[in-house]
Amino acid sequence: VNAATNPPMGSPPSPDADVIVIGAGPAGMTAAIDLSTAGKKVIVLDMQAAPGGQVFRSLGANLDARPTTDDLMAALGPGYRAGEALIRTFQINPAIDYRPNTTVWDLRADGTVGWLYDGQAGYIRARHVLLATGAMERPVPFPGWTLPGVMTAGAVQTLIKAGRLQPEGRIVLAGTGPLIFLLADQLRRLGVKPVLIARTDRLRHKLAALPHLRLRALPQVLKGLAWLAQLRLAGIPIRTGVTGLKAIGQNRVQRVSVSMDSKTVDIPCDLLIVHDGIVPATDLAHAAGISLKWQQAEAGWCPVTQTDGLAMPAPGPALTQGPCRIHISGDARRIGGADAAIAHGKHAAQAILAALRGNTSGPQTLAAVNASLAPRPFLERAFPPGLAAGLPEDQTIICRCEEVTAGEIRGEIRGGATDINLLRGILRCGMGSCQGRNCAATVARLLAEADPKAKSPPAPFRARPPARPLPLGALAGLTGADPALAEIISLQDKPAAMGDGPDA
Amino acid sequence: MNGPAPAAPSGADHDAGETRSFDAPIHRFHMFRPIGTPASIVTLFLDGRPIMAYPHETVAACLLRNKIPYFRTTPVSGAPRLPYCMIGQCFDCLVEIEGIGSSQACLIQVKAGMRVFRQDGAASAEWVAPQ
Numbered sequence: 001v002n003a004a005t006n007p008p009m010g011s012p013p014s015p016d017a018d019v020i021v022i023g024a025g026p027a028g029m030t031a032a033i034d035l036s037t038a039g040k041k042v043i044v045l046d047m048q049a050a051p052g053g054q055v056f057r058s059l060g061a062n063l064d065a066r067p068t069t070d071d072l073m074a075a076l077g078p079g080y081r082a083g084e085a086l087i088r089t090f091q092i093n094p095a096i097d098y099r100p101n102t103t104v105w106d107l108r109a110d111g112t113v114g115w116l117y118d119g120q121a122g123y124i125r126a127r128h129v130l131l132a133t134g135a136m137e138r139p140v141p142f143p144g145w146t147l148p149g150v151m152t153a154g155a156v157q158t159l160i161k162a163g164r165l166q167p168e169g170r171i172v173l174a175g176t177g178p179l180i181f182l183l184a185d186q187l188r189r190l191g192v193k194p195v196l197i198a199r200t201d202r203l204r205h206k207l208a209a210l211p212h213l214r215l216r217a218l219p220q221v222l223k224g225l226a227w228l229a230q231l232r233l234a235g236i237p238i239r240t241g242v243t244g245l246k247a248i249g250q251n252r253v254q255r256v257s258v259s260m261d262s263k264t265v266d267i268p269c270d271l272l273i274v275h276d277g278i279v280p281a282t283d284l285a286h287a288a289g290i291s292l293k294w295q296q297a298e299a300g301w302c303p304v305t306q307t308d309g310l311a312m313p314a315p316g317p318a319l320t321q322g323p324c325r326i327h328i329s330g331d332a333r334r335i336g337g338a339d340a341a342i343a344h345g346k347h348a349a350q351a352i353l354a355a356l357r358g359n360t361s362g363p364q365t366l367a368a369v370n371a372s373l374a375p376r377p378f379l380e381r382a383f384p385p386g387l388a389a390g391l392p393e394d395q396t397i398i399c400r401c402e403e404v405t406a407g408e409i410r411g412e413i414r415g416g417a418t419d420i421n422l423l424r425g426i427l428r429c430g431m432g433s434c435q436g437r438n439c440a441a442t443v444a445r446l447l448a449e450a451d452p453k454a455k456s457p458p459a460p461f462r463a464r465p466p467a468r469p470l471p472l473g474a475l476a477g478l479t480g481a482d483p484a485l486a487e488i489i490s491l492q493d494k495p496a497a498m499g500d501g502p503d504a
Numbered sequence: 505m506n507g508p509a510p511a512a513p514s515g516a517d518h519d520a521g522e523t524r525s526f527d528a529p530i531h532r533f534h535m536f537r538p539i540g541t542p543a544s545i546v547t548l549f550l551d552g553r554p555i556m557a558y559p560h561e562t563v564a565a566c567l568l569r570n571k572i573p574y575f576r577t578t579p580v581s582g583a584p585r586l587p588y589c590m591i592g593q594c595f596d597c598l599v600e601i602e603g604i605g606s607s608q609a610c611l612i613q614v615k616a617g618m619r620v621f622r623q624d625g626a627a628s629a630e631w632v633a634p635q
Contacts, residue, residue, distance in 0.1 A: 071539055101613075149533065163568070165537065169535060
């Protein structure tokens with residue numbers, strides 16, 4: 001620790017910014033623009049090379065590369081193009097300290113953020129932190145999901161947007177959710193014809209969802225129906241109510257097996273694209289000790305926040321002193337898509353500005369948040385988790401990193417390991433590179449499965465920094481470390497993030 | 505609909521155009537091909553052999569376009585893996601990039617002359633600090 005750059009022991013380090021925004025997607029860009037326009041010092045940290053998030057991934061570069069990207073832009077459609085104004089406004093704002101290619105590996109409730117950029121790492125601080133890290137696809141273990149050639153729909157969309165690639169060969173799409181239709185429509189425009197779209201959702205889900213259809217959601221629903229009509233017109237086979245998905249092959253996916261209409265079909269396949277809806281990325285919120293709530297209908301967690309995004313710490317002893325300075329916005333708070341993320345980014349920025357001024361924010365930006373989330377009750381019922389509806393059979397790998405099966409986890413639970421952290425210690429599930437991002441929800445559900453009295457699955461594995469791999473060289477040269485935090489030596493330093501129980 | 509890439513013709517000629525630069529006796533996976541024609545080309549080195557890269561690509565997209573059948577094998581069973589999520593969440597695209605083991609290929613843009621190695625099992629200490 002360099003004495004010249006760090007304050008003496010006991011005095012808290014001064015903030016590097018008024019607000020640190022983590023993530024440069026729709027919510028993060030919107031909030032950063034509003035905050036810096038109001039004269040606040042804003043640092044934006046983003047893991048990607050360019051702003052846009054996953055929804056507008058590489059949009060700026062693809063627009064700049066026209067006309068070579070004309071076909072690509074045409075295939076991706078108006079929903080992708082819609083991000084142009086926001087990205088340009090963000091990019092031309094000289095007051096925003098934008099740091100791309102920067103990974104966040106630690107977050108603390110007092111506004112301390114651990115960053116990694118090009119082999120160098122350090123801590124920075126702000127009066128408020130806005131977590132806008134978006135969503136991830138709901139992890140769905142099924143037999144063969146680790147085989148090369150099995151990918152998520154989001155992965156294929158990223159390869160289209162950022163890689164300017166289109167899939168080829170025999171393609172099967174399996175799962176549920178609006179993204180399946182969007183991707184299938186984009187593939188159709190690229191001249192790619194999947195051999196099968198195997199949907200887990202059924203007509204009865206749509207019927208159950210109908211009473212929740214708001215007028216405001218109609219344009220979105222009509223768009224979905226138009227996609228569906230185009231796919232049928234293109235002669236792409238679509239089946240609903242599909243179960244029992246399996247990927248089969250030696251060193252790669254070669255066949256896909258599904259059950260439909262009480263028959264099992266087995267079809268040759270080069271690329272299996274799976275999608276089961278998206279869930280908030282909760283890794284950093286959890287690492288910061290924010291309370292997570294299990295959402296039964298979504299088979300996953302969401303962070304506990306106020307409507308304006310202010311995050312609620314989990315009960316128990318806090319790692320840091322003082323009030324929680326973390327706010328969560330966009331899909332990282334509630335799944336709603338780009339428009340909802342923009343609306344909430346504005347709302348969260350107003351709340352942070354009010355907190356910096358020491359008063360309360362007005363409700364002006366709240367109406368837009370509520371309007372933007374209006375389609376959600378319908379969509380959630382029309383496309384419930386399908387691949388993740390039941391729990392996997394014993395032979396299925398749950399932890400991709402350490403290759404731990406459902407059977408091994410069930411065995412240890414039967415043997416008395418009924419704590420999720422104990423299971424990690426015994427089996428190493430959640431201990432690999434992904435730090436449990438892909439297995440925590442399933443392990444938690446397996447624990448709940450074995451305990452009929454459990455109100456909901458337990459919180460994810462206890463998180464400790466670094467939340468993402470940090471090269472030893474970067475750790476050795478760490479800058480901005482807070483000497484006061486180095487004094488914490490107790491193993492009880494982290495609260496267990498217990499939520500408020502099932503969906504309130 | 506799409507103009508063919510000059511150095512990587514699509515369709516049946518694809519292997520003939522690329523195996524010259526990567527001559528390992530491996531089965532290549534036909535999973536992705538370019539949309540449109542890239543403006544420029546750089547070279548990166550995979551396992552010591554030159555492969556063609558486009559400046560807009562991530563390392564993961566480049567390797568998939570070059571039909572590399574696996575990026576790494578797992579430390580537990582030695583099973584081959586390719587990227588699964590492409591957004592930095594699954595950690596299945598881990599490779600060694602410029603001497604740093606277990607780098608996420610989906611998050612790192614290609615650079616001319618970049619040295620990439622596929623990873624067998626866990627990243628070794630030698631990979632973290634060569635020589």
